[in-house]
Amino acid sequence: MGVWARYRLRLKRKALRFRAFRKRRELSVVADRSRDIAAADILVATVLRNERLRLPYFLRYYRDLGVKHFLIVDNGSDDGSRDYLAAQKDVSLWTTSASYRDARYGIDWINWLLMRHARRHWVLAVDVDEFFVYPFCDTRPIRALTDWLDVYGVRAFPAMVLDMYPKGPIGAEPYREGRNPFEIAQYFDSGNYTIRKNPTFGNLWIQGGPRARKMFADRPAEAPSLNKIPLVKWARGYCFVSSTHMLLPRGLNRVYDEWGGEKASGCLLHAKFLSTFPDKVAEELQRREHFAQSREYIAYAETLKDTPDLWCKWSEKYINWRQLEILGLMSKGNWA
Amino acid sequence: MTVGFVMMCHTALGRAAQVARHWAEAGCPVVIHVDRRVRRADHQKLIQTLADLGSVSFSHRYTCEWGTWGLIAATQAASAQMLERHPGVRHVFLASGSCLPLRPVQALVDYLDARPQTDFIESVTTADVGWTVGGLDAERFNLRFPFSWQRQRRLFDAYVWIQRCIGFRRRMPKGMVPHLGSQWWCLTRQTLKAILDDPDRALYDRYFRRVWIPDESYFQTLVRLHSSRIESRSLTLSKFDYLGKPHTFYDDHLQLLRRSDCFVARKIWPRADRLYQTFLSAADEDGPRAEPNPGKIDRLFAKAVERRTRGRAGLYMQSRFPVRDRENGKTCTPYSVFHGFSDIFEDFDIWLAKSVGGRVHGHLFGPGRVEFAGGESVFNGALTDSAAIRDYDPRSFLTSLIWNTRGERQCFQFGPRDNQDCNWFIATDPNAQISVVSGAWAVPLWRRKGDFSDLRKEAARLQKIETDHLAILRSMYVKARVRIWSMAEFIEAPMEPLQAIIDEINPRAARRLAEVPKLADLTGFGDFLQSLRNQGMQPTLVGDFTAGAAPDPTGSDRNRPYLVR
Numbered sequence: 001m002g003v004w005a006r007y008r009l010r011l012k013r014k015a016l017r018f019r020a021f022r023k024r025r026e027l028s029v030v031a032d033r034s035r036d037i038a039a040a041d042i043l044v045a046t047v048l049r050n051e052r053l054r055l056p057y058f059l060r061y062y063r064d065l066g067v068k069h070f071l072i073v074d075n076g077s078d079d080g081s082r083d084y085l086a087a088q089k090d091v092s093l094w095t096t097s098a099s100y101r102d103a104r105y106g107i108d109w110i111n112w113l114l115m116r117h118a119r120r121h122w123v124l125a126v127d128v129d130e131f132f133v134y135p136f137c138d139t140r141p142i143r144a145l146t147d148w149l150d151v152y153g154v155r156a157f158p159a160m161v162l163d164m165y166p167k168g169p170i171g172a173e174p175y176r177e178g179r180n181p182f183e184i185a186q187y188f189d190s191g192n193y194t195i196r197k198n199p200t201f202g203n204l205w206i207q208g209g210p211r212a213r214k215m216f217a218d219r220p221a222e223a224p225s226l227n228k229i230p231l232v233k234w235a236r237g238y239c240f241v242s243s244t245h246m247l248l249p250r251g252l253n254r255v256y257d258e259w260g261g262e263k264a265s266g267c268l269l270h271a272k273f274l275s276t277f278p279d280k281v282a283e284e285l286q287r288r289e290h291f292a293q294s295r296e297y298i299a300y301a302e303t304l305k306d307t308p309d310l311w312c313k314w315s316e317k318y319i320n321w322r323q324l325e326i327l328g329l330m331s332k333g334n335w336a
Numbered sequence: 337m338t339v340g341f342v343m344m345c346h347t348a349l350g351r352a353a354q355v356a357r358h359w360a361e362a363g364c365p366v367v368i369h370v371d372r373r374v375r376r377a378d379h380q381k382l383i384q385t386l387a388d389l390g391s392v393s394f395s396h397r398y399t400c401e402w403g404t405w406g407l408i409a410a411t412q413a414a415s416a417q418m419l420e421r422h423p424g425v426r427h428v429f430l431a432s433g434s435c436l437p438l439r440p441v442q443a444l445v446d447y448l449d450a451r452p453q454t455d456f457i458e459s460v461t462t463a464d465v466g467w468t469v470g471g472l473d474a475e476r477f478n479l480r481f482p483f484s485w486q487r488q489r490r491l492f493d494a495y496v497w498i499q500r501c502i503g504f505r506r507r508m509p510k511g512m513v514p515h516l517g518s519q520w521w522c523l524t525r526q527t528l529k530a531i532l533d534d535p536d537r538a539l540y541d542r543y544f545r546r547v548w549i550p551d552e553s554y555f556q557t558l559v560r561l562h563s564s565r566i567e568s569r570s571l572t573l574s575k576f577d578y579l580g581k582p583h584t585f586y587d588d589h590l591q592l593l594r595r596s597d598c599f600v601a602r603k604i605w606p607r608a609d610r611l612y613q614t615f616l617s618a619a620d621e622d623g624p625r626a627e628p629n630p631g632k633i634d635r636l637f638a639k640a641v642e643r644r645t646r647g648r649a650g651l652y653m654q655s656r657f658p659v660r661d662r663e664n665g666k667t668c669t670p671y672s673v674f675h676g677f678s679d680i681f682e683d684f685d686i687w688l689a690k691s692v693g694g695r696v697h698g699h700l701f702g703p704g705r706v707e708f709a710g711g712e713s714v715f716n717g718a719l720t721d722s723a724a725i726r727d728y729d730p731r732s733f734l735t736s737l738i739w740n741t742r743g744e745r746q747c748f749q750f751g752p753r754d755n756q757d758c759n760w761f762i763a764t765d766p767n768a769q770i771s772v773v774s775g776a777w778a779v780p781l782w783r784r785k786g787d788f789s790d791l792r793k794e795a796a797r798l799q800k801i802e803t804d805h806l807a808i809l810r811s812m813y814v815k816a817r818v819r820i821w822s823m824a825e826f827i828e829a830p831m832e833p834l835q836a837i838i839d840e841i842n843p844r845a846a847r848r849l850a851e852v853p854k855l856a857d858l859t860g861f862g863d864f865l866q867s868l869r870n871q872g873m874q875p876t877l878v879g880d881f882t883a884g885a886a887p888d889p890t891g892s893d894r895n896r897p898y899l900v901r
Contacts, residue, residue: 136586136588139586139587139588140586140587140588141607143607144586144605144607147584147605148584151581151584152579152581158654158655159654160653160654189717189718190717190718190740191716191717191718191719191736191739191740192717192718192719192720192725192736193653193732193736194725194728194729194732194733195652195653195654195657195729195732196729197657204654204657206654210718212725213714213718213720213722213725217720217722217724217725218722218724219724220722220724220725220728221728227654255654255655256654256655256656256657257644257647257655257656257657257658258657258658258659258662259658259659259662260645260646260647260656260658260662260663260664261643261644261645261646261647261656262643262644262647262648262651262653262655262656263644263655263656264655265653265654265655312714312718313714314714314715314716314717314718314719315718316718328648328651328653328739329653329654330653330654330655331643331647331653331655331656332640332643333640333643333644333655334577334578334640334641334643334644334645335640336583336636336637336639336640
């Protein structure tokens with residue numbers, strides 16, 4: 001990569017950060033408890049809308065992993081999410097009714113919050129329906145992972161999105177508050193992913209899984225990206241470029257080994273396909289606030305119309321992270 | 337007689353205090369060195385925590401940056417203090433703040449009592465060490481290292497470079513042979529005293545001040561001058577990875593550590609509550625146990641390092657995406673490609689499945705759809721039969737298929753009508769077994785009724801594609817096992833080549849082929865080829881078929897088991 005291309009990326013990074021800085025006006029504080037953040041705390045940052053039903057389990061899951069503080073942007077919820085979150089002692093909450101799309105699908109807000117509150121912290125940027133799984137997550141808290149990454153001077157940790165789905169029609173078993181969503185959505189696709197490298201940003205672009213299989217079978221190029229880098233040791237000057245798929249400076253995207261070895265990686269179990277899904281699709285089709293004119297949601301609606309069953313004979317039932325490691329979806333790297 | 341512990345601490349002082357208390361309460365004196373860079377308040381707190389223990393003392397503080405002389409200065413000071421204040425100490429054990437005793441102190445004392453003259457210190461000559469990181473082993477002793485590797489990397493590298501360029505070499509003190517080894521040792525009073533009181537110590541110290549990472553060489557080298565009996569191994573279980581960083585132990589290593597029978601392990605994650613709780617509780621009875629045996633832990637960490645450096649062959653994933661030719665195995669297990677066979681044999685896949693017992697697919701790369709075995713629409717790993725998805729990234733498709741079916745041999749048909757994007761990849765993959773009957777594509781073409789000029793055009797197209805593919809398969813870069821026959825040549829005597837292929841797939845099968853795949857009826861095929869020629873299209877890849885006469889497919893018309901002589 002030449003000097004000029006590198007300089008252009010630098011300009012892009014500056015522009016994105018400036019954009020995030022301007023977008024701060026759209027956020028108004030509901031509860032700012034960021035003073036409580038201690039020096040080595042691990043943070044979660046997320047943007048959500050009408051996720052009241054999912055929140056209790058989401059918060060519990062990450063608290064159990066050892067996350068100490070949540071930075072949350074509520075994008076105009078009207079189902080009580082805001083009040084629920086404002087009452088949580090470890091949540092700092094901002095609210096906005098501005099356009100999700102104009103904030104580049106919320107990532108400008110996240111960039112701003114991280115700029116303000118996450119410097120020198122490990123931060124996990126996830127959606128409310130994404131659950132972070134990493135090597136040894138059943139026996140070691142997330143702090144063990146970040147301490148280990150610190151020893152090696154690693155600044156970012158990848159976790160591919162793994163779409164989880166139930167057997168049978170998507171809405172068949174209703175999701176109840178506080179319940180582990182993966183008791184319902186137990187299945188995933190284990191080996192139908194395609195990978196290519198993005199030459200500009202240096203990240204990998206991963207597609208596949210049940211969404212590509214069922215909803216984008218005839219136009220796979222449009223299937224949603226599954227690569228994510230959610231766990232970052234935030235420092236001044238960093239920013240997410242497009243969702244949490246890639247970051248700048250581009251060195252942060254080099255989370256994979258190119259010389260045959262395996263670096264450590266995790267997965268984000270994606271609990272999208274629950275009973276809440278049909279309503280969500282209907283709502284998002286109205287709002288049109290999602291990526292690429294919400295083409296994903298149009299495809300979802302199509303699928304929901306005729307065969308809402310993503311399960312197939314070769315779907316793998318989720319057991320634990322070791323299973324994902326053996327299947328080659330994630331790796332322990334040299335962590336033992 | 338007892339053993340005294342010298343502890344080098346710089347972080348997690350709370351844990352260090354816990355361990356120091358454990359040792360002190362078991363009757364072993366402890367001297368603690370705290371890195372000068374630790375804040376005063378933290379240091380004071382540590383002193384206060386341990387104030388009630390008479391046998392714990394603190395030594396003069398030095399700045400202990402990694403790989404610098406400070407560590408040795410600190411060790412010298414602390415050891416001297418230990419020898420001076422505690423005359424009852426016969427062995428001095430050097431430990432760090434993140435060490436954890438795995439067996440009761442009494443077990444260690446007994447072990448050392450049985451070996452009163454032995455110095456436990458890993459000490460090997462530079463020529464024999466395989467683990468030095470950064471390529472500097474002999475040069476550690478020959479060059480000067482005044483700059484910090486961690487803080488002044490550029491100066492460090494530049495200075496090394498300059499010294500190499502001008503051919504600078506330091507002169508070593510007389511009689512000294514450089515040795516390296518783990519920095520965690522356990523020496524006898526006698527040896528340690530001899531090292532510290534050596535009349536030439538000033539000379540050695542001046543020399544080692546500019547050696548890189550002297551904590552891995554100072555005592556290891558000098559002990560060779562003074563010790564009568566060296567056991568070249570460390571009593572501390574401490575494993576380093578390929579970057580020279582120590583592996584860390586967590587709560588889930590509890591059983592592993594317990595069974596290792598080592599005395600002390602490092603390094604322990606400071607928040608591993610269960611480890612500290614278990615191993616520091618006095619209740620742990622030490623039965624008659626064997627020598628330290630870290631074999632299992634060695635294997636665990638060796639595997640981890642191998643995973644990091646070589647990875648799993650044939651796996652492409654989010655954190656392993658090797659550049660071309662650095663894959664350590666393009667695919668994970670052997671597979672077979674049959675080019676043209678399904679065109680000249682009837683039900684070839686059924687026959688093949690019977691003969692080799694693997695999974696036999698149709699044209700995986702065929703146009704229209706992926707022909708999985710048994711006509712399945714979804715296959716292992718939830719791969720679909722959508723040609724669009726496959727053609728989006730054929731290489732991913734192939735590697736995923738092979739990865740998903742590890743342990744079962746995959747065979748598939750191929751031909752010039754199929755997607756050709758993977759040809760180079762397969763040809764350069766040592767796992768691939770490619771068998772080609774060239775020109776076989778003409779058979780289905782001949783069967784097809786239709787406008788002859790269209791057929792002719794199609795024949796030209798297929799022949800061009802196959803010629804290109806054959807050029808790849810005959811290039812010097814091929815790593816696959818490739819066999820090529822022209823069609824005419826092959827149907828002369830099909831069984832011998834088939835037997836060779838099957839034997840290679842399934843070398844332990846005792847039986848010879850009992851059944852012959854049924855050769856398609858080729859009456860009139862020669863005429864078809866002749867009309868192609870007459871139309872100006874030369875079918876070169878088929879081989880020599882004479883017009884008019886049907887070829888004589890030896891064996892195919894005889895309906896009995898075929899025997900190859």
